Amino acid sequence: MTPADLAAAILDSTRAVLTERGLDTSVLPHSIGVERPRNPEHGDYASTVALQVAKKVGANPRELATAIAGRLETVDGVKAVEVAGPGFLNVRLDPAAAGRLARVVVEAGREYGRSAALAGESINLEFVSANPTGPLHIGGVRWAAVGDALGRLLRAVGAQVGTEYYFNDAGSQIDRFANSLLAAAKGEPTPEDGYGGGYITDIANAVLAKRPDALSAPDPKEIFRVEGIALMFDEIKESLAQFGVHFDRYFNEKDLHDQGKLDAALARLREQGHVYDAEGATWLRTTDFGDDKDRVLRKSNGEWTYFAADCAYYLDKRERGFERVVIMLGADHHGYIGRMKAMSACFGDDPKRNLxxxxxxxxxxxxxxxxLRMSKRAGTVVTIEDLVEAIGVDAARYALARFSVDSPIDLDLDLWTRRSNDNPVFYVQYAHARIASLLRNAAELGVTRGDDFDPGLLSHEKENDLLKALGEFPEIVASAAELREPHRVARYLEELATAYHRFYDACRVLPQGDEEATDLTRARLWLVEAARTVFANGLDLLGVSAPERM
Structure with missing residues (x-):
């Protein structure tokens, strides 16, 4: 019996009790959850459904809980139900019901943990989107790890997801980039507002290798702009690919200008009645929707603002059929939230739903x-290559996805290269590798789990703890996706690793010496295989490998 099965049984029992008493069943939620009590002596799972429902129907919560417990005890697989305090339900499963989860996990394989929780949701997920004026720095690398993991999670729970990188190839920063390349090619100092670092010289030389006539051309700056951007962006894409991150689409800001999408967005906003002209400029009245000031769309000199491009890009995503637009931004972008939410409302959308x-x-x-010292090549920042060189792709992705995005991270590189249990990624990967080694040993001994097993044999306390941990995985995946918090998967895997190591230390799986394999041996092999499945599935959601050997 999985936690989801138990939750459904509790809900059905509650509905039956309310129906018998002629009470309103419409107050029941569509679904409920169950929790593992902190104290195992209180049972395997706990529910507060009686407390939640009693007040709504005018019943005594403890008396209602007692009635629900009587119903629930008749459910196959439920050993006992105790009512505690004002109306808590503490449920104990019989060992066979708990042990059957091992078969559920093994037979589901890669599908275990997946669901249709967000089926029908169409989500555009934009992340990284770093300017193509330098190598990808550590802030962008964090979004690469978290964004890719989030995309995997959202797909795992049924959402249709389009991942996207917004390529800012228009605007003043591109002019500064081109001027910097041109100066480097001429052997001149970096312009006062230009970009420094050895990578500028590298790219300038690469442009000259491709276009030896660049400096003598009528418009050398344009050549360095076009070729330099292409080279820099190719490098960014290659760095991301080596980091295991691939986007469904790379969207060029320049296309918004070239295809008239800014004019189209402006026209739509005028139709909605939120555009006005003043001081020779064109404004969007975002203060109508809570922004601290109205925003300029087109300057008095006729130039579009960055915000106008943001408007056009948002509209383009919505017109491509994405119901929800999710954008990941860096720590210095808090000021964007108010104006972007207001912009969404100006288009007639619901900012809480659509953006x-x-x-x-x-x-x-x-x-x-x-x-850590600054990158020699980038000059002012630590790059994705610096991080990968220091600790590797797996450790980097895991480390960056392991923390809530709204918390700053201090990453100790010495810790993340250590091959010991205090290194979180090693701790989790080692659990998977340890299982793989055990299963190889079983194969060498000619011991197989067979097609069937007695789940009631998995009655040891540590087996029960491991089964409970495995049963939590689907809910962890669903909540991590819904809350946009991939770190929940990482922290869960670490708890699962602890449960597995304790099981392994307490419960011998394979026979020793001349011993024969027993039914308990085969049951434990099912449990071990279930654990390997969940480790592999969880690590895959983070874009981290599940090694067979370490």
Whole structure:
């Protein structure tokens, strides 16, 4: 019996009790959850459904809980139900009901943990979107890890997801980038407002290698702009690919201008009645929807603002059929939330439903307790290559996805390269590798789990703890996706690893010496295989490998 099965049984029992008493069943939620009590002596699972429902129907919660418990005790697989306090339900499962979960997990395989919780949702997920004026720095790398994991999670619970990188190839920062490349190609100092770092010289030289005539061309700056952007963006895409991150679409800001999408967005906003002209400029009245000031769409000199491009890009996503637009932004973008939400409302959308903005906090890298030196190549920042070189792709992705995005991170690189249990990614991956080794040993001994097993044999306390942990995985996946918190999966995997290591230390799985394999051996092999399945599925949701050997 899975936690979901038990929750459904509790809900059915509650509905039956209310119906018998002629009480209103419409107050019942569509679904409920069950929790694992902190104290195992209180049972395997607990529910507060009686407390939630009693007040709504005018019943005594403890008396209602007692009636529900009587019904629930007749359900196959439920050993006992105790009523505690004002109306808590503490449920104990019989070992066979708990043990059957191992078969459920193994037979589901890669599908275990997946659901249709967000089926029908169409979500555009934009993340990273770093300017193509330099290598991808550590802030963008955090979004690469978290965003890719979030996309995997959303798909795992049934959402239709389009991942997207917004490529800012228009605007003043591109002019500064082109000027910097041109200066480097000429051997001149970096312009006062330009970009420094060895990568500028590298790209300038690459442009000259491709276009030897660049400096003598009628418009050398345009050549360095076009070729430099292409080279820089190719490098960014290659860095992301090596990090295991691939986007469904790379969207060029320049296309918004070239295809008249800014004019189309402006026309739509005028139709909605939120555009006005003043001081020679065109404004959007975002203060109507809570923004601290109205925003300029087109300057008095006729130039479009960045915000106008943001409006056009949002509208383009919505017109492509995405019901929900999710945008991940860096720590310095808090001011964007109000104007973007207001912009969504100006288009006639519901900002709470159609637009979601996540803000990520800073990442600090430490080595020997001191901040990591700046990148030699980038000059001013630590890049994705620096991080991967220091700790590897798996550790980097896991470390960056392990924390809530609204919390700053201090990453100790010495910790994340350590092959010990205090390194979280090693701890989790080692659990998977330990299982793989056990299963190889079983194969060498000619011991198989067979097609069937007696789930009632999985009655040891540590077996029960492991089964409970495995049963939580689907709910963890669903909540991590709904709350946009991939770190919940990482923290769960660490708890699962603890449960598995304790089981392994307390419960011998394979026979030793001349011993024969028993029914308990085979039952435990089912449990071990179930644990391996969940480790592999969970690590895959984070984009981290599940090694067979370590």
């Amino acid at each position: 979601e903005i996540l803000i990520g906090q800073l990442v600090n890298l430490l080595r020997e307790g001191q901040p």
